[in-house]
Amino acid sequence: MSESRPKPPRARRRDLVVEQVADETLVYDLERHRAHCLSATAAWVWRHCDGATDAAALAARLGRTLGRDADEEVVRVALHRLARARLLEDPLPPLRARSLRSRREALKRVALLGISVLSIAAPAAGQAATCITRAACEAFPNGNPRCTGQPCCDVAGKFCRSQGCGQTCCCHV
C-alpha cells in the first residue's frame, strides 16, 4: 500500500504583518502576537510555498537561485521551522526518522545555506511607555482587539493577551 503524498506547503498570509528590514524578513503574527525573523533564504522558501510546489521542486528552484546545492532534506527542515512558527497554512508530516549522523549533516547544510527562523522576544515591559493593570486587562472579553500584548503593570514579565486565557483576556507570558 503506497503512502498518500503530503500536500505541498502553502504559506500563511492572513493576520500577518510583514516588514523587510535589510536582508531580514520580519513577520508579526497578529493572531498570536508573536514576532519572527526570517533569514533571506528562509524567506525565499516561505514566499515560494504556493500550495502547488512540493519540497523537492522547492529544493531544485532554491538550488538554481542560490547557485549551489540545496537538497530536499534541507528544504524540509526549513519548512518545519516555518510550520513551528505557524507561518504555513497546514501542518506538515513529521520529519522521517534518520540516523543522528545524517540529521546532523542536514542541519549543517541548513546552517551553511543560512536558513533560520528566529522568534523575536518582545522587549521587557520597560520598552513600552505605559502598561495595563491586571484588572483592566481581565475586564476585556477574550478575543477583544485591545488585548494586544500590552505589558501588565502588576505582573512582571507578563502581557495582556487573549491566547491561553479563559473567557476574558489575561496577563500571560
Next chain:
Amino acid sequence: MRRLSAGRGIAGVVAGAWRAEPSPLPWSEEFAALVPLLVRGGVGALAWQRIRRSEPAPSSRLRELQDAYRFNALQAAVHRRALRDVAVALQAAGIAALLGKGWAAACLYPEPGLRPPGDIDLYVPGGDVPAARAVLEDVPVAIDLHAGAAELDDRPWDDLIEHSDGIAADGVEIRTFGREDHLRLLALHMLRHGAWRPLWLCDVAAAVESASDGFDWDRVRGGDRRRADAVACAVRLAQEILGARLDGAPAAVRSRRLPGWIAPAVLQQWGDPRLEPQSRRRPFAADLARPAAALAALVRRWPNPVEATLNVRAPFNDAPRLPFQLLECVRRTARFALR
C-alpha cells in the same frame, strides 16, 4: 554614585544615535551590563544602531538590542496599518484628531525600527472624546485618547490644528502636531514624567536637529512663559547630556544656563535598576490595607526634582528642590483623597 555612572554610560551609548550616520561604538563588558537599562529606557534599538556599525561578535546581550530593533520595526508596521484605520474612521465621523509622541515621534528618526512606537497617542477636543472612543473601539492597538492637549493648552485647539502637519500612514494622511508644537509637547511631557526614559530626551534631540529652514522657534518659545522656559531647559539638557546640536536655535535657548541639579537627577534615574516609573506602579489604593506596603509605596512615589518642578510650576533654577518636592507630594495626596 553607581547609578550616576550607569546613567552617564547610557548617555554615552545613545549620544547621536538618532542620526542617520551615528559613529560606531565598540562592544564591551561595561556596555553589556547596561543592556537591561537600555531596553527598559526604550533605547535598545538606538544602542544597536551604533554598536552594529562596529561589527561585534554575536552574544545574547547583543541579541536583546537587535531584537528591540526588529520588534520596533514590526510594531511600527502594525501601527502604520492601524493608523490608516484610525484616520479613516475619525474622518468618517468628522472628528479632528492630532497624533503626538509615539509613532509621530518615531517619524523623527531615520528608520522606524529605532524607536518603540509605544501607544498611539491621539489628541481630540474634550467634547469629542466619547464619539472618538466609540469609533476607535475595534482598532486592535492600544490607543491613548487625550481630551485636549494638556501640555499645549496655552494655545487654542484651532491654532494647533492650523499649524498641524500631515503624515502618510499606508497611503492615508493623518494629522500630527506641527514641528514646533510637537517639540514643545515632547519636551514638556518628558519633564512632567521626570525624564526617566532616555528615549524621551533622544526624541527632543531628534526634534531639535530636524528643525530646518522655516522652523519657528518663536512659536516654540511662545505661550505660557514658565512652560517656554521649561522647554528651553529640556532642549539644553539634550545638548548637555546627549550632545544634541543646537545650530539653528536662538541665542536665548543656546545660552539658557542649566541648574546644577538637573543633569545628575536625570542621569541617576536612567542608571537606577530599581526605578519604578509612575505609569507602571501598582495603584496606591491596592497597598493601603497593609501599613508596611503603604509606606513602601509612599517612598516609591517620592517625586523626582524634575517632575516636581514642572508640576508645581516652579522655575528651573538653582534653588533647592525639596520644597517643590514636598509641594508635589501634597498636591498628589490631595488629588488621591479627592478621587
